[in-house]
Amino acid sequence: MEHVTVTFLRDDNIDAPVLVEGLPGIGHVGKLVADHLIHELEGEKIGEISSIHFPPQVIVDEEGVTHLVNNEIYRCEKDGRAVLFLVGDFQSNSAEGHYILAEHYLDIAQDLGVRRVYALGGYGVGHLVENPRVLSAVNMGHLRPEVEAAGGSFENAGSDGMIVGASGLLLGLGEARGIEGICLMGETSGYIVDPKSADSLLAVLSRLIGIEVDHTSLQQRAENMEQIIAKIQEAEEARGREELSYIG
Amino acid sequence: MEHVTVTFLRDDNIDAPVLVEGLPGIGHVGKLVADHLIHELEGEKIGEISSIHFPPQVIVDEEGVTHLVNNEIYRCEKDGRAVLFLVGDFQSNSAEGHYILAEHYLDIAQDLGVRRVYALGGYGVGHLVENPRVLSAVNMGHLRPEVEAAGGSFENAGSDGMIVGASGLLLGLGEARGIEGICLMGETSGYIVDPKSADSLLAVLSRLIGIEVDHTSLQQRAENMEQIIAKIQEAEEARGREELSYIG
Amino acid sequence: MEHVTVTFLRDDNIDAPVLVEGLPGIGHVGKLVADHLIHELEGEKIGEISSIHFPPQVIVDEEGVTHLVNNEIYRCEKDGRAVLFLVGDFQSNSAEGHYILAEHYLDIAQDLGVRRVYALGGYGVGHLVENPRVLSAVNMGHLRPEVEAAGGSFENAGSDGMIVGASGLLLGLGEARGIEGICLMGETSGYIVDPKSADSLLAVLSRLIGIEVDHTSLQQRAENMEQIIAKIQEAEEARGREELSYIG
Amino acid sequence: MEHVTVTFLRDDNIDAPVLVEGLPGIGHVGKLVADHLIHELEGEKIGEISSIHFPPQVIVDEEGVTHLVNNEIYRCEKDGRAVLFLVGDFQSNSAEGHYILAEHYLDIAQDLGVRRVYALGGYGVGHLVENPRVLSAVNMGHLRPEVEAAGGSFENAGSDGMIVGASGLLLGLGEARGIEGICLMGETSGYIVDPKSADSLLAVLSRLIGIEVDHTSLQQRAENMEQIIAKIQEAEEARGREELSYIG
Numbered sequence: 001m002e003h004v005t006v007t008f009l010r011d012d013n014i015d016a017p018v019l020v021e022g023l024p025g026i027g028h029v030g031k032l033v034a035d036h037l038i039h040e041l042e043g044e045k046i047g048e049i050s051s052i053h054f055p056p057q058v059i060v061d062e063e064g065v066t067h068l069v070n071n072e073i074y075r076c077e078k079d080g081r082a083v084l085f086l087v088g089d090f091q092s093n094s095a096e097g098h099y100i101l102a103e104h105y106l107d108i109a110q111d112l113g114v115r116r117v118y119a120l121g122g123y124g125v126g127h128l129v130e131n132p133r134v135l136s137a138v139n140m141g142h143l144r145p146e147v148e149a150a151g152g153s154f155e156n157a158g159s160d161g162m163i164v165g166a167s168g169l170l171l172g173l174g175e176a177r178g179i180e181g182i183c184l185m186g187e188t189s190g191y192i193v194d195p196k197s198a199d200s201l202l203a204v205l206s207r208l209i210g211i212e213v214d215h216t217s218l219q220q221r222a223e224n225m226e227q228i229i230a231k232i233q234e235a236e237e238a239r240g241r242e243e244l245s246y247i248g
Numbered sequence: 249m250e251h252v253t254v255t256f257l258r259d260d261n262i263d264a265p266v267l268v269e270g271l272p273g274i275g276h277v278g279k280l281v282a283d284h285l286i287h288e289l290e291g292e293k294i295g296e297i298s299s300i301h302f303p304p305q306v307i308v309d310e311e312g313v314t315h316l317v318n319n320e321i322y323r324c325e326k327d328g329r330a331v332l333f334l335v336g337d338f339q340s341n342s343a344e345g346h347y348i349l350a351e352h353y354l355d356i357a358q359d360l361g362v363r364r365v366y367a368l369g370g371y372g373v374g375h376l377v378e379n380p381r382v383l384s385a386v387n388m389g390h391l392r393p394e395v396e397a398a399g400g401s402f403e404n405a406g407s408d409g410m411i412v413g414a415s416g417l418l419l420g421l422g423e424a425r426g427i428e429g430i431c432l433m434g435e436t437s438g439y440i441v442d443p444k445s446a447d448s449l450l451a452v453l454s455r456l457i458g459i460e461v462d463h464t465s466l467q468q469r470a471e472n473m474e475q476i477i478a479k480i481q482e483a484e485e486a487r488g489r490e491e492l493s494y495i496g
Numbered sequence: 497m498e499h500v501t502v503t504f505l506r507d508d509n510i511d512a513p514v515l516v517e518g519l520p521g522i523g524h525v526g527k528l529v530a531d532h533l534i535h536e537l538e539g540e541k542i543g544e545i546s547s548i549h550f551p552p553q554v555i556v557d558e559e560g561v562t563h564l565v566n567n568e569i570y571r572c573e574k575d576g577r578a579v580l581f582l583v584g585d586f587q588s589n590s591a592e593g594h595y596i597l598a599e600h601y602l603d604i605a606q607d608l609g610v611r612r613v614y615a616l617g618g619y620g621v622g623h624l625v626e627n628p629r630v631l632s633a634v635n636m637g638h639l640r641p642e643v644e645a646a647g648g649s650f651e652n653a654g655s656d657g658m659i660v661g662a663s664g665l666l667l668g669l670g671e672a673r674g675i676e677g678i679c680l681m682g683e684t685s686g687y688i689v690d691p692k693s694a695d696s697l698l699a700v701l702s703r704l705i706g707i708e709v710d711h712t713s714l715q716q717r718a719e720n721m722e723q724i725i726a727k728i729q730e731a732e733e734a735r736g737r738e739e740l741s742y743i744g
Numbered sequence: 745m746e747h748v749t750v751t752f753l754r755d756d757n758i759d760a761p762v763l764v765e766g767l768p769g770i771g772h773v774g775k776l777v778a779d780h781l782i783h784e785l786e787g788e789k790i791g792e793i794s795s796i797h798f799p800p801q802v803i804v805d806e807e808g809v810t811h812l813v814n815n816e817i818y819r820c821e822k823d824g825r826a827v828l829f830l831v832g833d834f835q836s837n838s839a840e841g842h843y844i845l846a847e848h849y850l851d852i853a854q855d856l857g858v859r860r861v862y863a864l865g866g867y868g869v870g871h872l873v874e875n876p877r878v879l880s881a882v883n884m885g886h887l888r889p890e891v892e893a894a895g896g897s898f899e900n901a902g903s904d905g906m907i908v909g910a911s912g913l914l915l916g917l918g919e920a921r922g923i924e925g926i927c928l929m930g931e932t933s934g935y936i937v938d939p940k941s942a943d944s945l946l947a948v949l950s951r952l953i954g955i956e957v958d959h960t961s962l963q964q965r966a967e968n969m970e971q972i973i974a975k976i977q978e979a980e981e982a983r984g985r986e987e988l989s990y991i992g
Contacts, residue, residue, distance in 0.1 A: 052343075052348065053343075056343050064404070065389050066385050066420055066423075
């Protein structure tokens with residue numbers, strides 16, 4: 001086994017100028033957005049990436065059939081615009097593995113003609129956020145105005161921030177290859193899977209890639225999550241009152 | 249030293265169409281079954297696997313003689329049916345090592361003509377189980393009916409399950425090689441070495457490989473373990489009554 | 497990606513006989529000194545070192561632009577004396593990585609004609625130090641008198657000391673290459689970033705490399721830190737008195 | 745840098761049929777014995793082993809001079825009997841490193857004509873031992889009578905023992921090369937550096953290698969340690985009496 005194995009399911013007409021990365025991370029914000037887009041655009045899986053740098057395990061599906069842990073490449077097309085997606089359930093197991101996988105992701109990107117990567121993620125702030133901003137970073141200064149015009153904020157710049165894992169390395173290692181990199185991070189508490197933050201991020205990304213999709217299912221998930229949170233808060237307040245009544 | 253060293257003790261007439269993996273895991277269920285079968289079928293050790301990915305230590309036997317930590321291949325034959333076993337005291341030391349070792353196990357399997365792997369293990373449920381089921385997974389959908397006919401259950405499917413380590417990777421990596429993989433997991437608490445769960449698993453496996461063996465010694469171990477558990481529970485109940493009498 | 501990538505920004509006239517290492521460490525003493533010297537001498541960045549052995553992340557700068565985690569080589573020149581600096585925000589991720597990076601640092605040093613390395617760091621003593629000494633070690637005995645003449649102390653010798661990370665390995669691995677190595681360690685509590693200790697270290701280093709620079713900004717930072725510490729101590733004493741008055 | 749670097753200080757007339765390993769371990773028993781023998785026999789350092797698998801640091805000696813962390817080969821000769829020693833301050837950093845280093849140690853042994861390895865260590869029992877036994881293991885059954893005749897005990901056999909690290913692997917990996925391996929483990933509490941246990945081990949080893957040395961300095965260290973322990977026990981008993989008198 002090679003340390004990273006890339007398998008393409010077909011090889012004709014799979015080029016695209018743009019790659020969107022939505023691997024798991026804070027609040028699963030990036031993953032929610034990428035999975036939503038693939039679903040709405042009826043994306044086609046064109047490749048699989050397995051690696052010794054992923055956890056040593058298989059996933060058992062609903063039929064009882066096992067699947068080796070891997071990441072996947074999807075391709076979507078709408079109104080003549082093609083977009084590739086890098087999605088999956090895991091990031092690397094080790095620090096070194098992150099670098100090795102990121103270089104392979106970029107190899108794939110270059111082979112498929114990608115000139116720009118969007119790395120999606122969450123930006124943990126430690127508290128619930130009413131109106132999540134979409135915080136941003138770019139790997140080339142000239143990209144900033146375009147991101148701001150689409151609604152991305154750079155208010156995080158100057159706070160000594162780090163972007164860890166695949167999102168960070170796609171920008172960092174992509175720069176040397178001349179691949180434009182834009183990282184979009186939905187503000188999120190960091191405590192929950194956050195479809196509301198994903199919804200905000202999707203709006204900005206849609207403007208940037210020029211592809212609109214229906215938000216309904218994502219917004220429905222966000223509303224459900226809001227209701228769950230409201231119930232938890234109510235229960236906590238009720239408990240608070242009880243405790244007070246004991247004291248009184 | 250190669251990172252994995254495979255040494256065959258003889259090389260003639262050692263082929264077999266089936267490999268049973270029974271390395272250590274939850275409740276040592278898989279290991280109990282494999283060791284029991286090898287003992288009952290008077291299996292012959294035909295190979296040894298040592299590796300830099302095992303713990304850096306030797307085992308001291310009853311004669312005071314050291315043995316390098318390794319895994320072993322046994323071969324059993326009954327009524328013209330030949331079966332290979334992969335057994336030992338350790339799995340890999342690291343995530344990467346799991347992948348590397350699993351590929352070597354599959355190399356051996358292919359060299360010896362293996363077309364199907366049975367990966368045995370335990371399925372931890374966190375409480376004692378009166379009638380342990382044998383939960384299952386397969387790496388190709390067409391294998392499921394055969395497993396169900398033999399008494400394997402797929403009730404675990406759909407619970408987002410993972411199979412970690414050698415068992416999982418033999419199925420996951422075997423698929424790409426065209427090797428059929430069936431994982432049988434005896435339901436077990438996860439707190440004890442569980443011969444009762446192993447006994448259930450053995451029944452299912454016997455039907456699948458078409459080889460029956462005497463269960464007596466395994467059932468005797470299961471009864472001994474039941475008695476130990478009963479005594480512990482009695483002691484705990486006694487302590488419970490005492491505590492109550494203190495209160496009263 | 498190579499495991500270590502060295503990129504030179506220009507390649508003419510970049511030799512120098514001396515390399516000063518100021519990577520992060522105890523009290524950031526070495527880093528403070530190196531960064532101060534580069535700033536005062538208006539050093540020029542001539543090279544960048546990125547590696548799979550650094551943390552897998554990018555840094556976001558004040559413009560929102562990402563930069564791959566790396567170390568940097570600067571070159572300074574004053575009165576005909578040229579000095580190279582190895583600086584950055586990270587050391588290696590792993591024990592093995594420390595060795596691999598240190599060998600690459602020494603390869604660069606040899607390529608640029610370096611015959612002596614100064615490794616700067618802190619020497620943690622666990623309490624605040626009024627007049628921090630500059631404790632020292634050398635990789636060849638004949639270097640000691642020169643260091644002592646410049647104000648470096650060897651009072652730490654004989655206490656079974658270890659020097660860990662890049663500083664230690666530049667001396668240890670440099671010896672076999674015939675590169676002289678002098679390690680200067682500013683005494684420091686180990687609890688704070690310590691510009692006062694850095695100021696002491698700078699004085700000794702300046703004498704050794706024969707380059708004087710203005711100390712004002714470093715001393716200003718030291719004074720600020722002294723005031724912060726004084727306030728903390730005052731607050732603690734006030735709390736102490738309060739606690740006593742409760743008792744009384 | 746190679747992952748393991750072996751440097752010989754001379755290469756003529758350095759063969760010997762026996763290697764004694766005394767690297768650090770439980771109670772530093774093996775190290776005490778090996779260092780004592782080298783001192784008494786006025787051994788000569790003939791080789792140094794450095795490696796990326798050792799901790800990334802240098803040791804500062806009494807003169808303030810740094811030394812790369814390494815292991816060392818000494819050679820001793822008495823009455824025509826030559827013995828090599830493998831000593832040092834560290835074992836490997838990682839599980840894989842243990843294997844890689846052990847194979848290099850055996851390569852050196854074979855290059856120098858070694859046909860038998862004595863691996864020295866401690867056997868931790870968790871309490872102070874009045875008359876420490878020398879527990880033993882061998883990598884070939886025929887070696888046992890010789891060890892027993894010299895006073896080595898095999899009472900530990902049959903307790904599912906493991907020998908971890910260099911000592912274990914020299915026996916385990918040596919077997920495949922046809923190198924006889926005898927592991928001698930001085931019984932020790934595991935809480936202290938134990939010269940008394942080392943003294944017992946030295947007696948057995950001396951009979952096996954046919955070289956007697958003066959035990960005085962080791963016995964003196966053992967007596968000093970006994971006195972320290974006696975004082976600690978006295979102090980503890982005194983505290984115990986005080987506590988009782990408080991209660992009474």
